[in-house]
Amino acid sequence: MNIYSYMFSLLFALLILIFAGCDGEPVFTEMSTNRLKIKIKGTLESEEPVIDEFDFTPGETSAALYADDSVNDHPVQPEDKMPTTFMLDIAEIKLNGKAIGKYRQVFSIPLSDHVPFFNGEGITLKNDDPGNGTYSTVQLYIRKMIFDNANIYTFEGSSWNPTPELARVIFKENEVEGFNFNNLQVNSYWDSLRDNASRVLRVYPLEIPIIGEMNYDRNDDETVLEIRIVIKNFIKMYEYDYYDDGIFKVCHFYGFSDWLRDVREDERNMGRNIIAVARAYVPDKAGTITGTGTNGHYVIALPYEYDDASEFRMPVVPNDDFRKDAVPNCDFPVAPVYSGSHIESVLDYFCNYEAYKFDWNTVAASCGDIANYEAEWDGYEALVENFKIAPHVTIVSEGSYTFENVMPGTYYIFTHADPGPTDPGPNKLFTGDWNSLGTATVP
Protein backbone atom coordinates (compact mmCIF):
# COMPACT_ATOMS: atom_id res chain seq x y z
CA MET A 1 0.00 0.00 0.00
CA ASN A 2 1.47 3.36 -0.89
CA ILE A 3 1.25 6.30 1.42
CA TYR A 4 -1.64 7.99 -0.40
CA SER A 5 -3.95 4.99 -0.34
CA TYR A 6 -3.05 4.57 3.32
CA MET A 7 -3.97 8.19 4.02
CA PHE A 8 -7.20 7.81 2.11
CA SER A 9 -8.16 4.74 4.18
CA LEU A 10 -7.35 6.55 7.40
CA LEU A 11 -9.43 9.61 6.51
CA PHE A 12 -12.29 7.41 5.41
CA ALA A 13 -12.15 5.60 8.77
CA LEU A 14 -12.15 8.96 10.54
CA LEU A 15 -15.28 10.11 8.72
CA ILE A 16 -17.06 6.87 9.58
CA LEU A 17 -16.04 7.26 13.22
CA ILE A 18 -17.32 10.82 13.42
CA PHE A 19 -20.66 10.27 11.77
CA ALA A 20 -21.54 6.80 13.00
CA GLY A 21 -23.52 6.13 16.15
CA CYS A 22 -23.87 9.73 17.29
CA ASP A 23 -27.25 9.22 18.87
CA GLY A 24 -27.91 8.40 22.52
CA GLU A 25 -28.12 9.84 26.00
CA PRO A 26 -25.91 12.68 27.12
CA VAL A 27 -23.61 11.02 29.66
CA PHE A 28 -22.10 14.11 31.28
CA THR A 29 -25.48 15.82 31.50
CA GLU A 30 -26.84 12.66 33.08
CA MET A 31 -24.08 12.67 35.68
CA SER A 32 -24.61 16.32 36.57
CA THR A 33 -28.39 16.12 37.00
CA ASN A 34 -30.48 14.21 39.50
CA ARG A 35 -33.64 12.34 38.71
CA LEU A 36 -34.02 11.08 42.25
CA LYS A 37 -34.60 13.81 44.79
CA ILE A 38 -34.40 12.82 48.46
CA LYS A 39 -36.18 15.05 50.94
CA ILE A 40 -35.91 14.68 54.69
CA LYS A 41 -38.37 16.07 57.24
CA GLY A 42 -38.48 16.03 61.03
CA THR A 43 -42.24 15.75 61.34
CA LEU A 44 -44.90 13.11 61.83
CA GLU A 45 -47.09 14.84 59.23
CA SER A 46 -46.30 14.36 55.57
CA GLU A 47 -48.11 17.36 54.13
CA GLU A 48 -47.06 20.96 53.68
CA PRO A 49 -47.78 23.03 55.66
CA VAL A 50 -47.46 21.01 58.86
CA ILE A 51 -50.41 21.82 61.15
CA ASP A 52 -48.92 20.65 64.46
CA GLU A 53 -46.82 23.33 66.13
CA PHE A 54 -44.03 22.90 68.67
CA ASP A 55 -45.68 22.39 72.05
CA PHE A 56 -42.77 24.02 73.88
CA THR A 57 -40.83 27.22 73.45
CA PRO A 58 -37.19 26.49 72.59
CA GLY A 59 -34.78 27.87 75.18
CA GLU A 60 -37.46 28.23 77.84
CA THR A 61 -37.39 26.71 81.32
CA SER A 62 -40.03 24.08 80.82
CA ALA A 63 -37.76 21.08 80.87
CA ALA A 64 -39.46 19.34 83.82
CA LEU A 65 -42.50 18.55 81.68
CA TYR A 66 -40.30 16.77 79.18
CA ALA A 67 -37.98 14.87 81.52
CA ASP A 68 -37.94 11.10 81.33
CA ASP A 69 -38.33 9.04 84.49
CA SER A 70 -34.72 7.99 84.04
CA VAL A 71 -33.59 11.43 85.21
CA ASN A 72 -33.02 10.09 88.71
CA ASP A 73 -29.61 10.93 90.15
CA HIS A 74 -30.14 14.64 89.91
CA PRO A 75 -33.67 15.94 89.26
CA VAL A 76 -34.53 18.61 86.71
CA GLN A 77 -33.11 21.99 87.70
CA PRO A 78 -34.31 25.54 86.97
CA GLU A 79 -31.20 25.95 84.82
CA ASP A 80 -32.39 23.20 82.47
CA LYS A 81 -33.80 24.78 79.36
CA MET A 82 -35.45 23.25 76.34
CA PRO A 83 -33.21 22.80 73.30
CA THR A 84 -33.19 25.33 70.47
CA THR A 85 -31.25 23.53 67.74
CA PHE A 86 -31.11 20.06 66.25
CA MET A 87 -27.87 19.08 64.52
CA LEU A 88 -27.66 16.23 62.05
CA ASP A 89 -24.57 14.72 60.39
CA ILE A 90 -25.25 12.19 57.62
CA ALA A 91 -22.36 10.19 56.18
CA GLU A 92 -24.01 8.16 53.48
CA ILE A 93 -27.34 7.08 51.98
CA LYS A 94 -28.14 3.68 50.54
CA LEU A 95 -31.19 2.15 48.87
CA ASN A 96 -31.69 -1.56 49.58
CA GLY A 97 -28.04 -1.60 50.67
CA LYS A 98 -26.83 -0.03 47.41
CA ALA A 99 -24.91 3.22 47.82
CA ILE A 100 -26.51 6.25 46.20
CA GLY A 101 -24.89 9.10 48.07
CA LYS A 102 -21.44 8.98 49.62
CA TYR A 103 -21.66 12.62 50.49
CA ARG A 104 -21.23 13.90 54.01
CA GLN A 105 -24.03 16.31 54.81
CA VAL A 106 -24.44 18.34 57.96
CA PHE A 107 -27.43 20.37 59.03
CA SER A 108 -27.94 22.69 61.98
CA ILE A 109 -31.68 23.18 62.24
CA PRO A 110 -33.45 25.60 64.60
CA LEU A 111 -36.42 24.09 66.47
CA SER A 112 -38.94 26.36 64.79
CA ASP A 113 -42.30 25.93 63.06
CA HIS A 114 -41.05 28.03 60.16
CA VAL A 115 -37.94 26.18 58.92
CA PRO A 116 -38.22 23.69 56.00
CA PHE A 117 -37.27 20.72 58.18
CA PHE A 118 -40.26 21.28 60.47
CA ASN A 119 -42.84 23.06 58.29
CA GLY A 120 -43.42 20.26 55.80
CA GLU A 121 -41.25 21.57 52.98
CA GLY A 122 -38.32 19.29 53.78
CA ILE A 123 -34.56 19.58 53.23
CA THR A 124 -33.15 18.16 50.00
CA LEU A 125 -30.23 15.76 50.44
CA LYS A 126 -27.43 15.36 47.92
CA ASN A 127 -27.39 11.99 46.22
CA ASP A 128 -26.73 10.20 42.94
CA ASP A 129 -29.32 8.33 40.92
CA PRO A 130 -29.74 4.61 41.52
CA GLY A 131 -30.19 2.11 38.72
CA ASN A 132 -33.71 1.20 37.59
CA GLY A 133 -35.49 -1.05 40.05
CA THR A 134 -37.80 -1.45 43.01
CA TYR A 135 -36.52 -0.39 46.40
CA SER A 136 -38.15 -1.15 49.74
CA THR A 137 -35.74 0.34 52.29
CA VAL A 138 -33.50 3.34 52.59
CA GLN A 139 -30.47 3.31 54.89
CA LEU A 140 -29.29 6.52 56.47
CA TYR A 141 -25.79 6.43 57.91
CA ILE A 142 -26.15 9.05 60.61
CA ARG A 143 -22.91 10.06 62.30
CA LYS A 144 -24.32 12.47 64.82
CA MET A 145 -27.62 13.72 66.14
CA ILE A 146 -27.26 16.53 68.62
CA PHE A 147 -29.61 18.69 70.67
CA ASP A 148 -28.14 21.74 72.33
CA ASN A 149 -28.78 22.97 75.90
CA ALA A 150 -27.37 19.84 77.55
CA ASN A 151 -26.31 20.73 81.08
CA ILE A 152 -23.55 19.00 83.05
CA TYR A 153 -23.91 19.04 86.86
CA THR A 154 -21.03 18.23 89.16
CA PHE A 155 -21.28 16.52 92.53
CA GLU A 156 -18.88 18.42 94.79
CA GLY A 157 -18.18 17.29 98.36
CA SER A 158 -21.59 16.20 99.55
CA SER A 159 -23.86 18.25 97.31
CA TRP A 160 -24.49 19.23 93.70
CA ASN A 161 -22.98 22.40 92.33
CA PRO A 162 -26.08 24.39 91.33
CA THR A 163 -24.31 26.04 88.40
CA PRO A 164 -24.10 23.68 85.44
CA GLU A 165 -21.80 23.89 82.48
CA LEU A 166 -23.02 23.25 78.96
CA ALA A 167 -21.93 19.98 77.38
CA ARG A 168 -19.79 20.41 74.29
CA VAL A 169 -19.29 18.14 71.32
CA ILE A 170 -17.53 18.24 67.96
CA PHE A 171 -19.90 18.93 65.09
CA LYS A 172 -18.79 19.78 61.56
CA GLU A 173 -15.16 19.95 62.77
CA ASN A 174 -16.05 22.62 65.32
CA GLU A 175 -16.87 22.42 68.99
CA VAL A 176 -20.52 23.22 69.64
CA GLU A 177 -22.72 23.19 72.71
CA GLY A 178 -24.80 20.04 72.78
CA PHE A 179 -24.91 16.31 73.35
CA ASN A 180 -24.62 13.67 70.62
CA PHE A 181 -27.32 11.19 71.61
CA ASN A 182 -26.78 9.21 68.41
CA ASN A 183 -23.96 7.44 70.28
CA LEU A 184 -26.51 5.92 72.61
CA GLN A 185 -28.97 4.68 70.00
CA VAL A 186 -29.05 0.91 69.62
CA ASN A 187 -31.06 -1.44 67.46
CA SER A 188 -32.17 -3.78 70.21
CA TYR A 189 -32.13 -4.60 73.90
CA TRP A 190 -32.28 -8.28 74.27
CA ASP A 191 -28.81 -9.02 72.94
CA SER A 192 -27.21 -6.47 75.21
CA LEU A 193 -25.78 -9.26 77.37
CA ARG A 194 -23.39 -10.07 74.58
CA ASP A 195 -19.86 -8.80 74.93
CA ASN A 196 -19.88 -7.24 71.48
CA ALA A 197 -23.29 -5.62 71.92
CA SER A 198 -21.90 -2.13 72.07
CA ARG A 199 -20.46 -2.53 68.58
CA VAL A 200 -22.95 -4.66 66.71
CA LEU A 201 -26.09 -2.96 67.95
CA ARG A 202 -25.32 0.60 66.98
CA VAL A 203 -27.88 2.25 64.73
CA TYR A 204 -25.56 2.58 61.76
CA PRO A 205 -27.31 2.59 59.44
CA LEU A 206 -30.80 3.62 60.40
CA GLU A 207 -32.94 1.41 58.20
CA ILE A 208 -36.19 3.06 57.12
CA PRO A 209 -39.01 1.20 55.32
CA ILE A 210 -40.35 2.71 52.11
CA ILE A 211 -44.07 2.10 52.52
CA GLY A 212 -45.51 1.19 49.13
CA GLU A 213 -41.94 0.74 47.78
CA MET A 214 -40.18 2.93 45.27
CA ASN A 215 -40.25 1.95 41.61
CA TYR A 216 -37.43 3.96 40.18
CA ASP A 217 -37.46 4.36 36.42
CA ARG A 218 -34.96 6.71 34.86
CA ASN A 219 -37.46 7.52 32.12
CA ASP A 220 -39.40 9.54 34.71
CA ASP A 221 -38.18 13.11 34.85
CA GLU A 222 -38.19 13.22 38.63
CA THR A 223 -38.82 10.77 41.45
CA VAL A 224 -39.03 12.07 45.01
CA LEU A 225 -38.13 9.96 48.01
CA GLU A 226 -39.47 11.59 51.17
CA ILE A 227 -37.95 10.48 54.49
CA ARG A 228 -39.63 11.48 57.73
CA ILE A 229 -38.07 11.08 61.16
CA VAL A 230 -40.41 12.02 64.01
CA ILE A 231 -38.58 14.76 65.88
CA LYS A 232 -41.06 17.61 66.25
CA ASN A 233 -42.89 17.21 69.57
CA PHE A 234 -41.08 13.92 70.20
CA ILE A 235 -38.24 15.23 72.37
CA LYS A 236 -37.46 14.24 75.96
CA MET A 237 -34.76 14.90 78.49
CA TYR A 238 -32.55 12.05 79.74
CA GLU A 239 -29.73 11.72 82.21
CA TYR A 240 -26.24 10.44 81.44
CA ASP A 241 -24.13 9.87 84.55
CA TYR A 242 -20.39 9.37 84.58
CA TYR A 243 -17.18 10.03 86.47
CA ASP A 244 -14.77 12.66 85.24
CA ASP A 245 -11.38 12.52 87.01
CA GLY A 246 -13.06 10.85 89.94
CA ILE A 247 -15.83 13.44 90.15
CA PHE A 248 -19.40 12.26 89.72
CA LYS A 249 -21.28 14.20 87.07
CA VAL A 250 -24.60 13.95 85.32
CA CYS A 251 -25.52 15.37 81.97
CA HIS A 252 -29.11 16.32 81.31
CA PHE A 253 -29.41 15.92 77.55
CA TYR A 254 -32.24 15.74 75.04
CA GLY A 255 -33.07 12.86 72.73
CA PHE A 256 -36.06 11.30 71.00
CA SER A 257 -38.96 10.03 73.10
CA ASP A 258 -38.61 6.54 74.59
CA TRP A 259 -42.36 6.10 74.26
CA LEU A 260 -42.08 2.73 72.57
CA ARG A 261 -39.09 1.27 74.39
CA ASP A 262 -38.54 2.67 77.83
CA VAL A 263 -35.14 3.96 78.93
CA ARG A 264 -34.74 3.06 82.60
CA GLU A 265 -32.78 4.68 85.36
CA ASP A 266 -29.01 4.64 84.83
CA GLU A 267 -29.48 3.03 81.46
CA ARG A 268 -27.47 4.55 78.68
CA ASN A 269 -28.68 2.68 75.62
CA MET A 270 -31.75 3.99 73.87
CA GLY A 271 -33.19 1.12 71.90
CA ARG A 272 -34.98 1.52 68.61
CA ASN A 273 -36.67 4.76 69.49
CA ILE A 274 -36.11 6.45 66.17
CA ILE A 275 -39.48 6.40 64.44
CA ALA A 276 -39.04 6.93 60.71
CA VAL A 277 -40.81 6.23 57.45
CA ALA A 278 -40.20 6.87 53.77
CA ARG A 279 -42.41 7.10 50.71
CA ALA A 280 -41.73 7.70 47.04
CA TYR A 281 -43.66 9.49 44.34
CA VAL A 282 -43.27 10.68 40.78
CA PRO A 283 -44.64 14.25 40.67
CA ASP A 284 -45.78 13.86 37.04
CA LYS A 285 -47.90 10.84 37.89
CA ALA A 286 -49.07 11.63 41.43
CA GLY A 287 -52.52 12.88 42.33
CA THR A 288 -54.41 14.30 45.30
CA ILE A 289 -56.79 12.88 47.90
CA THR A 290 -59.16 15.22 49.73
CA GLY A 291 -61.88 14.63 52.30
CA THR A 292 -63.58 15.97 55.37
CA GLY A 293 -63.17 15.17 59.04
CA THR A 294 -63.16 16.49 62.58
CA ASN A 295 -60.86 19.43 63.16
CA GLY A 296 -57.64 18.48 64.97
CA HIS A 297 -57.98 14.77 64.26
CA TYR A 298 -55.23 12.93 62.46
CA VAL A 299 -55.91 11.29 59.09
CA ILE A 300 -53.70 8.73 57.38
CA ALA A 301 -53.77 7.17 53.92
CA LEU A 302 -52.42 3.64 53.53
CA PRO A 303 -51.63 1.76 50.32
CA TYR A 304 -54.10 -0.96 49.44
CA GLU A 305 -51.93 -3.82 50.72
CA TYR A 306 -52.48 -2.57 54.28
CA ASP A 307 -56.11 -3.54 54.67
CA ASP A 308 -56.21 -2.50 58.30
CA ALA A 309 -54.21 0.02 60.24
CA SER A 310 -53.00 -2.44 62.85
CA GLU A 311 -49.32 -1.86 62.11
CA PHE A 312 -49.75 1.85 62.52
CA ARG A 313 -50.81 1.91 66.16
CA MET A 314 -49.85 0.21 69.41
CA PRO A 315 -51.96 -2.83 70.30
CA VAL A 316 -51.86 -1.76 73.93
CA VAL A 317 -51.46 1.63 75.54
CA PRO A 318 -47.85 1.86 76.71
CA ASN A 319 -47.54 3.56 80.05
CA ASP A 320 -44.25 4.42 81.70
CA ASP A 321 -43.97 0.89 83.08
CA PHE A 322 -44.78 -0.73 79.79
CA ARG A 323 -41.46 -2.52 79.52
CA LYS A 324 -41.70 -3.64 83.13
CA ASP A 325 -45.17 -5.04 82.50
CA ALA A 326 -44.13 -6.83 79.33
CA VAL A 327 -40.84 -8.16 80.71
CA PRO A 328 -41.68 -8.74 84.39
CA ASN A 329 -39.01 -11.33 85.26
CA CYS A 330 -36.16 -11.15 82.80
CA ASP A 331 -35.22 -7.49 82.52
CA PHE A 332 -31.67 -7.62 83.83
CA PRO A 333 -30.09 -4.63 85.57
CA VAL A 334 -27.50 -2.48 83.92
CA ALA A 335 -23.87 -3.02 84.92
CA PRO A 336 -22.10 0.02 86.37
CA VAL A 337 -19.30 1.50 84.32
CA TYR A 338 -15.74 1.32 85.71
CA SER A 339 -14.80 4.87 86.39
CA GLY A 340 -11.03 5.15 86.44
CA SER A 341 -8.23 5.59 88.88
CA HIS A 342 -9.66 7.84 91.59
CA ILE A 343 -10.25 6.16 94.91
CA GLU A 344 -13.71 7.61 95.51
CA SER A 345 -15.04 6.68 92.13
CA VAL A 346 -13.49 3.22 92.26
CA LEU A 347 -15.06 2.60 95.67
CA ASP A 348 -18.38 3.83 94.29
CA TYR A 349 -17.97 1.49 91.37
CA PHE A 350 -17.38 -1.54 93.59
CA CYS A 351 -20.38 -0.65 95.77
CA ASN A 352 -22.53 -0.29 92.67
CA TYR A 353 -21.13 -3.50 91.27
CA GLU A 354 -22.08 -5.40 94.44
CA ALA A 355 -25.60 -3.99 94.19
CA TYR A 356 -25.66 -4.91 90.52
CA LYS A 357 -24.63 -8.51 91.26
CA PHE A 358 -27.31 -8.79 93.92
CA ASP A 359 -29.98 -7.42 91.56
CA TRP A 360 -28.74 -9.58 88.72
CA ASN A 361 -28.98 -12.73 90.81
CA THR A 362 -32.47 -11.78 91.94
CA VAL A 363 -33.61 -11.30 88.33
CA ALA A 364 -31.82 -14.48 87.23
CA ALA A 365 -33.65 -16.44 89.92
CA SER A 366 -37.05 -15.05 88.93
CA CYS A 367 -36.41 -15.37 85.21
CA GLY A 368 -35.37 -19.02 85.38
CA ASP A 369 -33.87 -20.32 82.17
CA ILE A 370 -32.94 -18.86 78.82
CA ALA A 371 -36.22 -20.04 77.30
CA ASN A 372 -38.15 -17.72 79.63
CA TYR A 373 -35.75 -14.91 78.85
CA GLU A 374 -36.36 -15.32 75.15
CA ALA A 375 -40.10 -15.70 75.56
CA GLU A 376 -40.49 -12.52 77.59
CA TRP A 377 -38.34 -10.39 75.34
CA ASP A 378 -39.82 -11.85 72.17
CA GLY A 379 -43.29 -11.16 73.57
CA TYR A 380 -42.34 -7.59 74.37
CA GLU A 381 -40.74 -7.11 70.99
CA ALA A 382 -43.77 -8.56 69.22
CA LEU A 383 -45.85 -5.78 70.76
CA VAL A 384 -43.58 -3.00 69.61
CA GLU A 385 -41.59 -4.17 66.60
CA ASN A 386 -44.26 -3.72 63.95
CA PHE A 387 -45.13 -0.18 64.87
CA LYS A 388 -44.86 2.09 61.84
CA ILE A 389 -46.05 5.52 61.00
CA ALA A 390 -48.14 5.91 57.87
CA PRO A 391 -46.67 7.23 54.61
CA HIS A 392 -49.36 9.93 54.42
CA VAL A 393 -50.30 11.72 57.65
CA THR A 394 -52.08 15.02 58.11
CA ILE A 395 -54.37 16.83 60.51
CA VAL A 396 -57.91 17.93 59.67
CA SER A 397 -58.03 21.69 59.48
CA GLU A 398 -61.14 23.79 58.79
CA GLY A 399 -63.12 20.61 58.38
CA SER A 400 -61.10 19.07 55.57
CA TYR A 401 -57.83 17.35 54.77
CA THR A 402 -55.71 17.01 51.63
CA PHE A 403 -52.97 14.57 50.68
CA GLU A 404 -50.75 15.86 47.88
CA ASN A 405 -48.38 13.80 45.74
CA VAL A 406 -50.13 10.47 46.14
CA MET A 407 -49.19 7.83 43.59
CA PRO A 408 -52.07 6.28 41.58
CA GLY A 409 -53.92 3.48 43.34
CA THR A 410 -56.54 2.82 45.96
CA TYR A 411 -55.88 3.90 49.52
CA TYR A 412 -57.49 3.16 52.84
CA ILE A 413 -58.23 6.29 54.83
CA PHE A 414 -58.28 6.19 58.63
CA THR A 415 -58.74 8.85 61.27
CA HIS A 416 -57.64 9.14 64.88
CA ALA A 417 -57.91 11.69 67.63
CA ASP A 418 -54.84 13.74 68.52
CA PRO A 419 -51.98 11.43 69.69
CA GLY A 420 -51.02 13.94 72.35
CA PRO A 421 -50.86 15.71 74.63
CA THR A 422 -54.18 14.59 76.15
CA ASP A 423 -54.13 10.93 75.20
CA PRO A 424 -51.90 9.11 75.78
CA GLY A 425 -49.59 12.00 76.77
CA PRO A 426 -46.83 14.23 75.39
CA ASN A 427 -44.17 12.70 73.17
CA LYS A 428 -46.31 9.70 72.41
CA LEU A 429 -47.82 8.45 69.17
CA PHE A 430 -50.99 6.66 68.24
CA THR A 431 -52.59 4.10 70.49
CA GLY A 432 -56.03 2.61 70.35
CA ASP A 433 -57.99 1.94 67.18
CA TRP A 434 -58.11 3.89 63.98
CA ASN A 435 -61.54 4.69 62.56
CA SER A 436 -62.05 3.95 58.89
CA LEU A 437 -63.07 6.73 56.54
CA GLY A 438 -63.40 4.31 53.62
CA THR A 439 -61.19 4.27 50.56
CA ALA A 440 -59.99 6.82 48.05
CA THR A 441 -58.61 6.21 44.59
CA VAL A 442 -56.06 8.26 42.72
CA PRO A 443 -56.51 7.58 38.99
Added chain:
Amino acid sequence: MRNRLLLSVLSVVLILAAMDLSAAISRKKYFNKPQLGIWYGPITPVFGTAELLEPNMGVGAFFRYNLPFDSLKLGLDTSYQQYESTGINELTMIPVYVNALYLLPLDLPVRLQGKAGAGMCHLHMRPDEVKQWEPMFMIGTEVSFPAGKLANIALRVDYIFVYEEYMKDATENGHFINAAISLYFNFNL
Protein backbone atom coordinates in the same frame (compact mmCIF):
# COMPACT_ATOMS: atom_id res chain seq x y z
CA MET B 1 0.63 10.03 45.77
CA ARG B 2 0.69 8.35 42.37
CA ASN B 3 1.05 11.75 40.70
CA ARG B 4 4.04 12.51 42.90
CA LEU B 5 5.60 9.20 41.92
CA LEU B 6 5.06 10.01 38.27
CA LEU B 7 6.60 13.47 38.69
CA SER B 8 9.68 11.90 40.28
CA VAL B 9 10.03 9.47 37.37
CA LEU B 10 9.61 12.31 34.88
CA SER B 11 12.27 14.37 36.63
CA VAL B 12 14.75 11.53 36.47
CA VAL B 13 13.99 10.99 32.78
CA LEU B 14 14.50 14.69 32.04
CA ILE B 15 17.87 14.71 33.79
CA LEU B 16 18.96 11.62 31.87
CA ALA B 17 17.75 13.24 28.66
CA ALA B 18 19.71 16.41 29.31
CA MET B 19 22.84 14.33 29.71
CA ASP B 20 22.22 12.83 26.28
CA LEU B 21 21.26 16.00 24.39
CA SER B 22 24.43 16.40 22.36
CA ALA B 23 24.00 12.90 21.07
CA ALA B 24 20.42 13.67 20.05
CA ILE B 25 21.35 16.44 17.67
CA SER B 26 23.65 14.29 15.65
CA ARG B 27 21.15 11.50 15.22
CA LYS B 28 18.99 11.02 12.15
CA LYS B 29 15.63 12.71 11.94
CA TYR B 30 13.70 10.19 13.85
CA PHE B 31 10.53 12.19 13.40
CA ASN B 32 10.33 10.94 9.85
CA LYS B 33 9.87 7.33 10.73
CA PRO B 34 6.70 5.36 11.40
CA GLN B 35 6.33 4.94 15.12
CA LEU B 36 4.45 2.73 17.54
CA GLY B 37 4.23 3.66 21.20
CA ILE B 38 2.48 3.50 24.55
CA TRP B 39 1.79 6.13 27.19
CA TYR B 40 0.94 6.19 30.87
CA GLY B 41 0.02 9.12 33.06
CA PRO B 42 -2.51 11.14 35.03
CA ILE B 43 -5.90 11.69 33.41
CA THR B 44 -7.73 14.64 34.83
CA PRO B 45 -11.29 15.85 34.30
CA VAL B 46 -11.31 19.66 33.99
CA PHE B 47 -13.83 22.53 33.87
CA GLY B 48 -17.40 21.28 34.54
CA THR B 49 -16.34 17.65 34.30
CA ALA B 50 -14.03 18.14 37.30
CA GLU B 51 -17.13 18.42 39.49
CA LEU B 52 -18.42 15.07 38.28
CA LEU B 53 -15.37 12.82 38.19
CA GLU B 54 -12.10 12.29 40.02
CA PRO B 55 -8.61 12.17 38.44
CA ASN B 56 -6.97 8.81 37.89
CA MET B 57 -4.13 7.21 35.95
CA GLY B 58 -4.66 6.15 32.36
CA VAL B 59 -2.83 4.15 29.72
CA GLY B 60 -2.85 4.40 25.93
CA ALA B 61 -1.22 3.34 22.68
CA PHE B 62 -0.59 5.06 19.37
CA PHE B 63 0.70 4.52 15.87
CA ARG B 64 2.11 7.28 13.64
CA TYR B 65 2.88 7.30 9.97
CA ASN B 66 4.70 9.74 7.74
CA LEU B 67 3.12 12.07 5.28
CA PRO B 68 4.76 13.40 2.13
CA PHE B 69 5.36 16.64 4.01
CA ASP B 70 8.42 16.59 6.23
CA SER B 71 7.00 18.28 9.31
CA LEU B 72 3.63 16.54 9.33
CA LYS B 73 2.62 13.08 10.47
CA LEU B 74 -0.64 11.27 10.94
CA GLY B 75 -1.36 9.36 14.13
CA LEU B 76 -3.95 6.95 15.44
CA ASP B 77 -4.36 7.08 19.20
CA THR B 78 -6.40 5.11 21.67
CA SER B 79 -6.46 4.79 25.45
CA TYR B 80 -8.25 3.29 28.40
CA GLN B 81 -9.47 5.79 30.99
CA GLN B 82 -11.38 4.79 34.08
CA TYR B 83 -12.90 7.52 36.26
CA GLU B 84 -14.64 7.30 39.60
CA SER B 85 -16.64 10.02 41.32
CA THR B 86 -17.07 11.07 44.93
CA GLY B 87 -20.55 9.55 44.63
CA ILE B 88 -21.44 6.29 42.96
CA ASN B 89 -21.09 7.21 39.29
CA GLU B 90 -18.24 5.65 37.34
CA LEU B 91 -17.15 6.26 33.78
CA THR B 92 -14.99 4.15 31.50
CA MET B 93 -13.81 6.10 28.48
CA ILE B 94 -12.03 4.71 25.41
CA PRO B 95 -11.15 7.50 22.97
CA VAL B 96 -10.16 6.42 19.45
CA TYR B 97 -8.99 9.26 17.27
CA VAL B 98 -6.86 10.30 14.36
CA ASN B 99 -4.58 13.28 14.74
CA ALA B 100 -2.15 15.30 12.67
CA LEU B 101 1.22 16.02 14.30
CA TYR B 102 3.21 19.04 13.33
CA LEU B 103 6.89 19.32 14.14
CA LEU B 104 7.56 22.88 15.26
CA PRO B 105 10.46 24.38 13.27
CA LEU B 106 12.62 25.17 16.26
CA ASP B 107 16.26 24.29 16.42
CA LEU B 108 16.29 22.58 19.77
CA PRO B 109 17.90 19.40 21.02
CA VAL B 110 14.40 18.11 21.79
CA ARG B 111 11.54 17.86 19.34
CA LEU B 112 8.44 19.93 19.98
CA GLN B 113 5.26 18.84 18.32
CA GLY B 114 1.76 20.21 18.20
CA LYS B 115 -1.14 17.96 17.42
CA ALA B 116 -4.84 18.14 16.73
CA GLY B 117 -7.35 15.46 15.92
CA ALA B 118 -10.83 14.06 16.04
CA GLY B 119 -12.48 10.73 16.49
CA MET B 120 -14.96 8.85 18.59
CA CYS B 121 -15.01 8.09 22.24
CA HIS B 122 -16.67 5.07 23.78
CA LEU B 123 -18.32 5.92 27.10
CA HIS B 124 -19.68 3.45 29.63
CA MET B 125 -21.37 5.07 32.60
CA ARG B 126 -22.38 3.14 35.69
CA PRO B 127 -24.70 2.46 37.50
CA ASP B 128 -27.04 3.78 34.79
CA GLU B 129 -25.39 1.42 32.29
CA VAL B 130 -25.29 3.93 29.45
CA LYS B 131 -22.92 2.69 26.72
CA GLN B 132 -22.33 4.64 23.54
CA TRP B 133 -19.91 6.27 21.13
CA GLU B 134 -19.66 10.06 21.07
CA PRO B 135 -17.67 12.42 18.85
CA MET B 136 -14.52 13.92 20.30
CA PHE B 137 -11.83 16.43 19.42
CA MET B 138 -8.38 16.91 20.84
CA ILE B 139 -5.42 19.25 20.77
CA GLY B 140 -2.12 18.63 22.43
CA THR B 141 1.59 19.08 22.53
CA GLU B 142 4.50 16.75 22.94
CA VAL B 143 8.19 17.09 23.62
CA SER B 144 10.34 14.12 22.68
CA PHE B 145 13.93 13.01 22.45
CA PRO B 146 15.63 9.84 21.29
CA ALA B 147 16.70 7.16 23.71
CA GLY B 148 18.98 5.19 21.43
CA LYS B 149 18.42 4.47 17.73
CA LEU B 150 15.19 2.63 18.10
CA ALA B 151 13.30 4.18 20.98
CA ASN B 152 12.11 7.66 21.91
CA ILE B 153 10.77 9.10 25.10
CA ALA B 154 8.18 11.85 25.15
CA LEU B 155 6.17 13.95 27.53
CA ARG B 156 2.74 14.70 26.18
CA VAL B 157 -0.21 16.80 27.30
CA ASP B 158 -3.54 16.45 25.47
CA TYR B 159 -6.84 18.16 25.96
CA ILE B 160 -9.79 15.94 25.05
CA PHE B 161 -13.17 17.42 24.33
CA VAL B 162 -16.10 15.00 24.21
CA TYR B 163 -18.88 16.73 22.31
CA GLU B 164 -22.34 16.00 23.66
CA GLU B 165 -24.37 19.17 23.46
CA TYR B 166 -25.77 18.31 20.04
CA MET B 167 -27.95 15.72 21.79
CA LYS B 168 -31.46 16.50 22.96
CA ASP B 169 -31.60 18.05 26.48
CA ALA B 170 -27.82 17.94 26.79
CA THR B 171 -26.24 20.79 28.75
CA GLU B 172 -22.70 19.49 29.35
CA ASN B 173 -19.68 18.34 27.39
CA GLY B 174 -16.75 16.30 28.62
CA HIS B 175 -13.38 17.95 29.23
CA PHE B 176 -10.21 16.04 30.11
CA ILE B 177 -6.50 16.67 30.28
CA ASN B 178 -4.26 13.67 29.69
CA ALA B 179 -0.66 14.20 30.72
CA ALA B 180 1.66 11.28 30.19
CA ILE B 181 5.11 9.95 29.64
CA SER B 182 5.34 7.86 26.52
CA LEU B 183 7.77 5.44 25.03
CA TYR B 184 7.72 4.74 21.30
CA PHE B 185 9.72 2.93 18.71
CA ASN B 186 10.93 3.90 15.24
CA PHE B 187 10.43 1.53 12.34
CA ASN B 188 12.53 1.50 9.26
CA LEU B 189 9.53 0.99 6.99
